[in-house]
Amino acid sequence: MLATALATTPGSARVIAVLRFPLAEALAPYRNLAIAIVGLAAVGLVIALVGTVGIARGVTRPLGALAAVAGRIAAGDYTPPAASARGDEIGQLSDALSRMAEAIRERERHIRHQAAHDAATGLPNRVDLLQRMSDLDRCALVALSPRRQREIVDTLGQGWGDRVIAATADRIAETAAFDATDPSGRAVIARIGDGTLGLLLPGVDVVRATDVATAAVAALERPLNIDGLSLDVTAAAGISASPDHDVPGADLLKFANVALAEAMRRETGVAVYDPADDPHRPERLSLMSELRDAIERGELTLFYQPKVVPATGRTAGAEALVRWFHPTRGFVRPDDFIPLAEETGTIRLLSRWAIATAAAQAARWRDQGFDLKVAVNISARDLADAGLPERIAASLAENRLPADRMVIEITESAIMGEPDAAIAVLQRIAEQGVALAIDDFGVGQSSLAYLRKLPVQEMKIDKSFILKLADSVDDQAIVRTIADLARTLGYVVTAEGVEDARALEHLAAVGVDYAQGYHMSRPIPPDAFDAFLADGRWPATTPSLVT
Ligand code: G
Ligand code: G
Ligand code: MN
Numbered sequence: 001m002l003a004t005a006l007a008t009t010p011g012s013a014r015v016i017a018v019l020r021f022p023l024a025e026a027l028a029p030y031r032n033l034a035i036a037i038v039g040l041a042a043v044g045l046v047i048a049l050v051g052t053v054g055i056a057r058g059v060t061r062p063l064g065a066l067a068a069v070a071g072r073i074a075a076g077d078y079t080p081p082a083a084s085a086r087g088d089e090i091g092q093l094s095d096a097l098s099r100m101a102e103a104i105r106e107r108e109r110h111i112r113h114q115a116a117h118d119a120a121t122g123l124p125n126r127v128d129l130l131q132r133m134s135d136l137d138r139c140a141l142v143a144l145s146p147r148r149q150r151e152i153v154d155t156l157g158q159g160w161g162d163r164v165i166a167a168t169a170d171r172i173a174e175t176a177a178f179d180a181t182d183p184s185g186r187a188v189i190a191r192i193g194d195g196t197l198g199l200l201l202p203g204v205d206v207v208r209a210t211d212v213a214t215a216a217v218a219a220l221e222r223p224l225n226i227d228g229l230s231l232d233v234t235a236a237a238g239i240s241a242s243p244d245h246d247v248p249g250a251d252l253l254k255f256a257n258v259a260l261a262e263a264m265r266r267e268t269g270v271a272v273y274d275p276a277d278d279p280h281r282p283e284r285l286s287l288m289s290e291l292r293d294a295i296e297r298g299e300l301t302l303f304y305q306p307k308v309v310p311a312t313g314r315t316a317g318a319e320a321l322v323r324w325f326h327p328t329r330g331f332v333r334p335d336d337f338i339p340l341a342e343e344t345g346t347i348r349l350l351s352r353w354a355i356a357t358a359a360a361q362a363a364r365w366r367d368q369g370f371d372l373k374v375a376v377n378i379s380a381r382d383l384a385d386a387g388l389p390e391r392i393a394a395s396l397a398e399n400r401l402p403a404d405r406m407v408i409e410i411t412e413s414a415i416m417g418e419p420d421a422a423i424a425v426l427q428r429i430a431e432q433g434v435a436l437a438i439d440d441f442g443v444g445q446s447s448l449a450y451l452r453k454l455p456v457q458e459m460k461i462d463k464s465f466i467l468k469l470a471d472s473v474d475d476q477a478i479v480r481t482i483a484d485l486a487r488t489l490g491y492v493v494t495a496e497g498v499e500d501a502r503a504l505e506h507l508a509a510v511g512v513d514y515a516q517g518y519h520m521s522r523p524i525p526p527d528a529f530d531a532f533l534a535d536g537r538w539p540a541t542t543p544s545l546v547t
Contacts, residue, residue: 062090069097078105118191120162123169126253129190129198133252140209140241142199143256144172144216146233147264149195151417160226161195164233167224169197177215181208192253196260206241206272213237217269236263240273288344290326291337295346295353300324302357303523304374307494308538310508310515315533315540317373319409319516320358321523322350338379348385351378356395359406361526363399370533370540375407375437380414383422389429396432403433407458410436412444415454423454430455437494442482452489459486463497466517470502483510 002019062084069081080098084091116128124132133139146152146168153161169189172178181187181201192198199216201209220235238259240252255273263271271277278284294300304318324332341347354376362374382388396403408429415426415438430436437458438451442465461482465475479495486493495507498517507515521532533540 059090062086062094066090066094066097069101073097073101073104078102078108121166121169121191123166123197124188124190126190126192126198129188129192129200130253132186132188132200136200136202136242138203138205138242139252140201140204140206140212140239140244141252141256142201142209142213142216142237142239143192143196143253143260144168144199144213144235144237145193145196145260145264146220146235147269148231148233152231152233153195154417154419163226164224164231165191165195165197167226168220168233168235171219171224172197172199172216175212175215175219177212181212193257196257198253198256204241206239206244209239209241210270210272213239213270214268234269236260236266236269236271238263238271238273245273284340287332287337288340288346291324291341291346292349294324294326295349299326300350300353301525302354302361303525304361304529305516305523306521306529306532306538307373307375307514307516308520310504310512313538315372315538316514317375317407318529319375319377319523320354320361321377322354323523342379342381345381347379347381348388351376351382351385351388352391355392355406356398359395359399359401362405363401364526365533366401366405368530371405372540373405373407373435375409377409377439379410380418380422383410383415383418383425386421386425388425389432392429392434393432396434404435407435407437409439409460411439412441412451416444416450427455435492437492440496442478448485448489456491458492458494460494460496460516461512463517466495466497466503466507467499469498469506470500476506479507479512480510483512487511 002023004017004019006015006017008015066081072079078101080101081094083098084094086094116124116131118125133141146164149161149164152164169191172189178187178189178199181204186202188200190198190200199212201212204212214237217235217237220233223230223232225231238256238261240255240259242252245252245255255278258278259271259273262274262277263269301323302320303323304320306315307317307319308314309316322334322338324334324337326332338347341350358374358376362372365372378388392406392408395401396406410426415423426436435457436455437460438456439460440462441459443462459482461479465478465482469475469479483493483495492514493512494514494516495503495512496516498504498507498515498519500519503517504515504519520538524532532538
């Protein structure tokens, strides 16, 4: 029972309402409704749960698959995920992954290509060549270089250097000999240096490689035609082979380069690796450290060879030529250590020594009353010695010798294509009043047009044109032409290699300024030179000056 007082107006009697109907009975009609509501809610919840799980699975399963694909891509497997038919976000993600895999595959292919190829020519590079070589037990390697590559790069620029290398490779690939060694199609022409190609010939021995190299060099006798420009390159090739030169792969490359350096010196332009040419062999290195010691200990001497005026017989000068009498090896020929000293850089020490020694000797002769110009040879490497002009000035000053008593000889090949800095060194030597002479003139590839730009005063005609002068009409014509031309251009002309009186007479008739050779005297030590001067057969002063 439930009783509750009802609100009334003030002053009226209290009214109390009494409920006498049972509450449970009153609520009974609503119980079913409540049960239905709870039941519905439960069913709804279950449906929602099932739906959520379903949807979640529909998303996570394809996502998991895509994650696995991403993992494979990371591991380097670029097979794209199976094409998705779904148009929703998952489908889009799958397509994006596909495209990414393809892009990565393409970029990786590009990077691999770049790593194995030379960018400028598209040829395989040295890394690639070494990689291929390491897989071979028997192979030959030919290192080939256009002889005029450096000149071409210097005058036309690096772009043309690249074009020449590419055209050279094409020319070689066309030769039948190269084709014949390559039934397997595994032979490659790679760019192994700025100006050097490497021909890797699998299963080929030295003999067959020499055939290929000879054919390649011959094919390059014909000018290359690039963009309408005809370029005469001529080539040299060095050969090494395994197992002939029984060494692991990397050394084969070094050996082919050593042979190439030798081939450059040969007229045939082809050389097989010979350990005797190898500047890196230990014996040679010890010779070089001994040379340094020999210079410091004063074991080197200069010999002098007279330069005589053909018409009068007057001795006007001398060329200083280094001699090395080794305490245990005996006499070491300059041809055996000068090239080596040039390669190792020791030549700079040697040249500074030779200049100081020759200046002192010239001063001694001056003090004895002989007015002789003394010539000293320098090498291309000396032109990298920016301090050389000052050393020459110092040697002259120490001996109070006028600069015009000294001549510096350099071969044409040593100055051809040298950078401006090297030419500046020559310029600074000449500015002091020291004369520059071009040695071995006529055998190099230089042009008079180029030499005209240099501060040169003297041309020394190479001895190959003089040795048989009396009997060779050709040589006579050449010598006359060179002498006339040089004289017209204002050069002093010297002929080297005068071995008999007839040659000397001929030179007197042609009118060269100086003659030098065994006929007058071999290179001799200073005291023998004094005796030579005293002998009077080739008086050191003109008769008019004597009286
Ligand atoms: O005499 P003959 O065998 O000296 O010389 C051999 C070669 O060595 C020649 O080419 C000559 O120019 C070179 N030569 C000789 N003496 C010197 C030198 O003092 N310096 C340089 N750079 N070369 C030299
Ligand atoms: O490269 P350069 O010209 O500096 O070297 C001179 C070389 O020529 C030296 O080796 C020297 O001994 C050599 N020589 C000098 N006179 C004669 C000669 O009359 N005949 C020959 N065959 N060689 C000579
Ligand atoms: Mn010389």
